[in-house]
Amino acid sequence: MKVIELIEKLNLTVFGTAKGENIEISGGYTSDLLSDVMGKAESGNAWITLQSHKNAIAVASLRELSCIILINNNEPEEDMLEQANEEGIPVLGTSLSAFETSGLIYNLLKK
Amino acid sequence: MRFEYDIEAGNFSKAGDASSAFKKVLKQLNVDPQVIKRIVIALYEGEVNIVAHSYGGKIVCDIEPKKVSIVLKDTGPGIPNIEQAMQEGFSTATPAVREMGFGAGMGLCNMNRNANAMNITSSAEDGTRVELIINL
Numbered sequence: 001m002k003v004i005e006l007i008e009k010l011n012l013t014v015f016g017t018a019k020g021e022n023i024e025i026s027g028g029y030t031s032d033l034l035s036d037v038m039g040k041a042e043s044g045n046a047w048i049t050l051q052s053h054k055n056a057i058a059v060a061s062l063r064e065l066s067c068i069i070l071i072n073n074n075e076p077e078e079d080m081l082e083q084a085n086e087e088g089i090p091v092l093g094t095s096l097s098a099f100e101t102s103g104l105i106y107n108l109l110k111k
Numbered sequence: 112m113r114f115e116y117d118i119e120a121g122n123f124s125k126a127g128d129a130s131s132a133f134k135k136v137l138k139q140l141n142v143d144p145q146v147i148k149r150i151v152i153a154l155y156e157g158e159v160n161i162v163a164h165s166y167g168g169k170i171v172c173d174i175e176p177k178k179v180s181i182v183l184k185d186t187g188p189g190i191p192n193i194e195q196a197m198q199e200g201f202s203t204a205t206p207a208v209r210e211m212g213f214g215a216g217m218g219l220c221n222m223n224r225n226a227n228a229m230n231i232t233s234s235a236e237d238g239t240r241v242e243l244i245i246n247l
Contacts, residue, residue, distance in 0.1 A: 032212050033212050033215040033217070034159075034211075034212040034213055034215075035156060035213070035215050035217035035218055035221055036215060036217060038152050038155055038156065038221060039152060039217065039221045039224070039225075043144075043148070049212075051211070051212045053211060054123075054124055055123060055126055055127065055211060055212070055213075056212075058126065058127030058128075058130075058131065058155070059127070059155075061127075061131060062127060062130055062131060062134060062151050062152075062155055063148075063151075063152075079124060
């Protein structure tokens, strides 16, 4: 599934300029610890987190994650969004919790 | 080929810049993506350690035909107990740094896990030196 399809299916907010029309989602990883994501997430994973600062983009870029989904109505800090736009990483948002978001994405990807 | 990066203490907005720059070099050299992944994980953790815990430092990356060696050197204050620092979950990070999602006590373990060899020496006078070897 492409990131743009996930945006439509879960009605996610798109904060930046990247919508991931050509970015394939390989799976998901849910964590707020940057070292955990660095060490355990797989390339192409959608990252579900509340970390809304610039360092999240560094992690997503270095590990080649497909998108960042900010949970619980969290919004990205300005410099996070600037960096995300520069690198073409979709930063998305939802009002749902990490648990609910992960469950929905898990089911969508399982099909 | 040698690449050097200066790392500023406490400047989290630049944390990851050196790792990102070196990753681009490795990609241009067509290094195996799985090896790039391991190098990047180890290097990023080391870079963040210098930003979060040191007075500043330098990263020197040497690309050789069969290995990449990375030396991360800071100017202090040193690690009093390396064995303790190597334990997963042990961290001396401040609450503010933890809130950003750093300081989980996983950094040195991630480095050790992804490198073929890792050596740490540290003292209050000379700071900390971490050497990582990743085979190509």
